[in-house]
Structure formats: structure tokens, C-alpha cells
Amino acid sequence: VTLNRTDFVDRGTARTSDEIIATIRATQAASITIFGVSDDTVQVLLPNLYVRQAEVAAGDSLLFPTPTQRRQMGLVVNAQVPPGRDRITELYVVVATRRPVPFEGPRGVQNGGVSTVRGTLSALNRWLVNIPLNERAVAFAAYEVRRQRASGSP
Numbered sequence: 577v578t579l580n581r582t583d584f585v586d587r588g589t590a591r592t593s594d595e596i597i598a599t600i601r602a603t604q605a606a607s608i609t610i611f612g613v614s615d616d617t618v619q620v621l622l623p624n625l626y627v628r629q630a631e632v633a634a635g636d637s638l639l640f641p642t643p644t645q646r647r648q649m650g651l652v653v654n655a656q657v658p659p660g661r662d663r664i665t666e667l668y669v670v671v672a673t674r675r676p677v678p679f680e681g682p683r684g685v686q687n688g689g690v691s692t693v694r695g696t697l698s699a700l701n702r703w704l705v706n707i708p709l710n711e712r713a714v715a716f717a718a719y720e721v722r723r724q725r726a727s728g729s730p
Contacts, residue, residue, distance in 0.1 A: 577601075577670040577715040584655030584721045593654040598640045598668055598717065602632040606672035606713070609679060610640060611700060613667040614658070618700045620679050620693040621668075626651050629676055655721040663722040671704070672713045679703050 577600050584594035600608055608630040610622040622630050622640050626649050632638040645651040657664050671677075681695040695703075704714070 577668060577717045579668065579717045579719055582717075582719045584719060585724050586655050586657045586721055587724045590652065590654045590656075593656065594721075595646075596653040596655060596668075596719070598670070600632065600638045600640070600670050600672075600715070602634060602636060602638070602672060604672075604674075605634045606632055606674065607676040608632055608638055609671045609673070609677070611669040611671070611679075612653075613669055613697065613700075614664060616697045618669075618695045618697060620681075620695075621653065623676075623678075624651070624692060632672075657721050657723045661723070663720060665718060665720050668717040668719075669700070670715045670717075671707075672715075673707060674711045677703075677707055677712075 577598055579599075580597040581594065584596060587593045598610060600610075602608075608622060609620065610630075612619045612621050626645065630638060630640070641649075641651045641653065679693060679695065679700070681693045681699060704712070
């Protein structure tokens with residue numbers, strides 16, 4: 577997995593903040609699950625309410641979100657820093673499995689966005705260990721988000 581950048585800026589609104597786009601390359605045909613990890617919270621980014629299943633063929637790449645998803649569905653992942661902080665380091669965890677393996681958990685909505693499945697790092701680890709090693713591959717991409725200071729601020 578690679579991201580369009582490794583450092584992003586939160587400019588205060590979803591419309592003006594940097595957009596995060598992931599490219600996943602597969603060596604084998606796989607079902608893809610993408611998690612956004614911030615502190616000890618896990619959010620399932622893909623699959624989601626718009627994209628129920630994400631499959632990639634051997635040797636192909638999967639872009640998330642695609643230009644069509646961004647333009648026509650409004651499916652955009654924007655850089656955000658939690659209130660009270662100036663910066664945060666986050667992680668994309670991409671899990672490729674031989675068959676779809678749903679990650680179950682409560683749904684939550686953040687900042688008026690799409691309802692997504694949420695969980696903890698412990699829940700993610702429990703989910704992963706239940707998938708045999710020969711049926712999964714895991715990749716990581718870390719990135720930093722910093723809050724843009726207001727003009728005129730030191």
C-alpha cells in the first residue's frame with residue numbers, strides 16, 4: 577500500500593483539508609479491507625456503505641477512493657487532527673484475504689461523514705488472528721496530519 581503523500585494538512589474543513597488516497601497493489605487475487613488507525617481506534621474505510629466489497633485481481637492495483645467514488649459518490653477521506661491537538665500520526669492497515677472476511681463492530685459517524693464500522697486495536701488483532709496466515713496478507717502505511725495554523729499565528 578502507498579499513499580498519495582505521507583504528510584497531510586488539516587485546514588479546518590473537509591473541503592479545504594488534504595485528501596488521502598491509497599493505492600493497493602496485489603500479487604494474488606484478493607478481497608481488500610482498509611482500516612484507518614488513529615491512537616487506539618480503528619475505522620473500517622473499505623468496504624463501506626458505498627462500496628460493499630473490494631476485490632483486486634492478481635497483479636492489479638486498487639485505488640481508494642477512486643476518482644468516480646470521489647466525484648459521483650462524494651466518498652472522500654480528508655486529513656483531520658482531533659480537537660485539542662496540533663498533529664497526529666495515523667496508519668492505514670490494508671488486509672488482503674482470499675475471501676471476504678467482514679470486520680464486525682458498531683457503526684459511528686464522525687464530522688458528518690459516512691457511517692463506518694469502528695473498533696479498537698484489540699478488536700482488529702482478534703479479527704486478524706482468526707484468519708489463517710496462508711489466507712491473508714497485511715500491509716501498513718503511516719502518515720502524519722498537522723493542523724494548519726491560522727495566518728498571523730506564531
